[in-house]
Amino acid sequence: MQNNMNENVFQHEELRSMQETGEWPIVDSQLLATKYKDRFAMAERLMKKMNTDVFFEINSIENDESPVIENWKDENIPDKSFSHWHQGPVYGYDIDTMVGPTDWHGDIGDADDYVQRRKVYIFDWTADKLNETAPEELQYFVNMHTDFKPILEYYAEECYSEQKPDWGRVLHKLMIIEYSTPTANDANRSEHRAHNTERFGDEHCDETLAGLHLGENYVEFHAKNTKTEKWETIDGLENNQMLWMFGEHAERSGWKVTTHGMTHNPDPNLDTRYSIIFDLQARYNTKKIY
């Protein structure tokens, strides 16, 4: 396995003091600037190929669980917000749909408009289970999982060493996320994009230990400064930098969580947005209450 500790990382004490001073733990990444420079073009190509048929084809492997789709609807607005979550033994695929700005504010069918978020999940076991006939775009992100995993392992030790004995399984989940406006035209694309960002970009903190943000093709990510508690967009994520974000379970080790969301970027030339995030999660094996 390639060792990526040529990458810039922060040490425990640096991270502690940055949380106090309100600096973001964001650095240039060699891998993002070189081997994975075309990651957003690859994300676009991956998502163009991705659909339910492709998912079933790649996830139907011998001697393993069968792929399934779980359909979900928002119980308050089942016609306005619904999802198709694809689960299988190789990789995961989610389609989350909300009706577009016209139907959202009016009756369903006024415009037949909708906005979408789609996600591909690559897990620790994906590399072993992926068939050679899988699309090269999927293989590309499986390699990205392998290449960036040592950074998550480094931070797991640096940030959470004292809670490690409580961990059962540790999961490293790479997410390729697409935010699209399939029913928009040139005249209303910005409005549809704003609606998409508003619907899917609400402020939250991840139910993880942490996430390594590996970039967005244009700036919409924003987060709450740990000192001033003001919202800030983070420049650099569109340009080969990576950001370390603390999730909910980081609080057990005394870290401040990284509260984040998305905020609309009004540039009229923008279209589909891609974002790549690598989550670190643990299953806890004790019932200890923190």
Ligand SMILES: [Fe+2]
């Ligand atoms: Fe998040």
